[in-house]
Amino acid sequence: MKRYALYVFDLDGTLYRGSEPVPHAVDVVRTLVREGARVRYLTNNSGVTPEATTAKLAAMGFPVAPGEVYTTAMAAGHFCARHGIREAFVVGEPGLVSVLRSEGVEVVNATEAGSVGPFEGAMAPVTIVGICRTFTYALLDAALQQIRGGSRFIATNADVTYPMEGGRVQPGAGSLVAAVRACTNVQPQILGKPNPYLVEWILRDAGLSPRDALMVGDRIDTDINCGIAAGCDTYLVLTGVTEGPPTEQAFGADLRGLL
Numbered sequence: 001m002k003r004y005a006l007y008v009f010d011l012d013g014t015l016y017r018g019s020e021p022v023p024h025a026v027d028v029v030r031t032l033v034r035e036g037a038r039v040r041y042l043t044n045n046s047g048v049t050p051e052a053t054t055a056k057l058a059a060m061g062f063p064v065a066p067g068e069v070y071t072t073a074m075a076a077g078h079f080c081a082r083h084g085i086r087e088a089f090v091v092g093e094p095g096l097v098s099v100l101r102s103e104g105v106e107v108v109n110a111t112e113a114g115s116v117g118p119f120e121g122a123m124a125p126v127t128i129v130g131i132c133r134t135f136t137y138a139l140l141d142a143a144l145q146q147i148r149g150g151s152r153f154i155a156t157n158a159d160v161t162y163p164m165e166g167g168r169v170q171p172g173a174g175s176l177v178a179a180v181r182a183c184t185n186v187q188p189q190i191l192g193k194p195n196p197y198l199v200e201w202i203l204r205d206a207g208l209s210p211r212d213a214l215m216v217g218d219r220i221d222t223d224i225n226c227g228i229a230a231g232c233d234t235y236l237v238l239t240g241v242t243e244g245p246p247t248e249q250a251f252g253a254d255l256r257g258l259l
């Protein structure tokens with residue numbers, strides 16, 4: 001296949017499923033890097049820190065350096081910094097809280113350790129919803145009150161599920177975003193894929209144009225549509241949530257088609 005200067009890889013379902021690397025993925029990425037390509041890792045997951053994701057990829061054998069992992073938590077932090085937002089109500093995990101704090105954003109409903117809960121205080125300018133495996137009715141209710149009070153509804157991503165080991169899928173942030181949307185009747189601004197926000201940021205950081213990059217992922221509605229929105233070529237793998245071969249889309253059963 002044609003080689004690109006930069007490969008932007010989705011993570012869940014493309015490079016790993018849960019704690020297991022996808023077969024052939026480590027070899028293919030190592031080969032691309034050895035032959036001169038640059039790689040960046042882009043996940044819609046907001047629950048883990050970039051540092052933890054970098055460590056996970058490195059432990060699996062992927063060639064990864066600090067600064068090469070981009071997450072939707074980073075997009076949320078970047079968004080707040082750019083808009084001068086200093087406070088947020090969060091439906092999310094400590095990884096998201098930690099990235100927001102590093103951008104100078106106070107999370108009004110988080111403990112020092114970064115776990116979130118219901119909050120009765122004043123309205124925050126934004127309500128940020130991401131993956132939250134401690135999600136409760138009380139937290140949903142608090143998000144509803146925030147957004148009804150005028151807090152701006154931001155979603156890290158809209159993936160309704162994500163793939164685990166053994167073909168199992170689990171509810172993703174999009175399922176929780178849908179719950180908040182349902183009770184508020186407000187559409188969120190979604191920062192993660194398919195929004196090209198992070199791919200455009202990656203290209204800017206790398207000093208490359210969209211035609212130099214290939215976006216690789218396992219979801220058409222997020223990864224592939226994100227690559228298209230950014231103006232990049234795209235490649236779909238069937239190792240994650242997409243089962244049937246799509247029409248008019250470059251794809252392969254796994255990553256070996258990139259070589």
Ligand SMILES: [Mg+2]
Nearest residue numbers: 010012013218
């Ligand atoms: Mg994926």
